[in-house]
């Protein structure tokens with residue numbers, strides 16, 4: 025039997041979110057994300073979406089409350105365990121943050137090596153698998169600048185998938201892309217989600233939400249609330 029098999033991937037209880045400098049952004053928030061769920065995180069600029077995501081991946085420290093994510097409790101996590109937590113989270117940002125002086129395979133290999141992989145055949149296989157998953161199997165020897173914005177974002181998603189995370193945390197992943205490319209990226213997230221991976225995606229893109237409706241959490245007035253309309 026797998027212990028905790030039915031536990032949510034994310035469980036946030038009575039939690040405050042603080043930015044650096046101890047500025048409180050969200051207060052007493054409560055929500056859970058189940059295995060296999062797709063959830064949008066919406067809210068105005070400055071409402072706290074990025075701060076909440078940063079708290080979930082332990083970039084901002086948890087000051088008050090309880091956050092369980094991917095089997096870790098963040099109020100008691102040790103600093104040395106944070107890299108292990110991050111391996112169970114696939115993190116996707118708006119700005120691609122690829123190494124521009126390395127090709128796609130090297131960008132992915134860098135992450136594998138940094139997360140403890142050593143066998144070069146296994147790394148090659150894994151890189152090929154994730155590139156197939158995002159529809160870029162022919163591009164592994166290209167440099168990032170030879171790819172379009174949408175393709176670069178696919179590489180970032182492939183990078184996030186390398187260690188087979190329990191949840192993808194995406195912060196405005198379509199923020200720099202035109203509408204058609206955004207829809208393609210959204211379809212990719214949905215197909216990854218369909219295969220069982222949870223996704224929490226912060227977005228401003230209401231057209232995308234209307235077109236691909238999913239559960240919504242909204243940051244507003246220092247709270248996180250469940251929304252069923254835009």
Ligand SMILES: Nc1ncnc2c1ncn2[C@@H]1O[C@H](COP(=O)(O)OP(=O)(O)OP(=O)(O)O)[C@@H](O)[C@H]1O
Nearest residue numbers: 043044045049067068069070071072073074075076
């Ligand atoms: N590095 C930082 N240091 C201090 N305060 C910050 C920092 N980043 C953001 N904040 C503040 O925290 C609050 C929440 O910002 P946050 O970026 O989480 O909102 P957001 O909903 O993600 O906004 P956006 O949609 O513009 O990304 C804002 O008042 C913001 O000014």
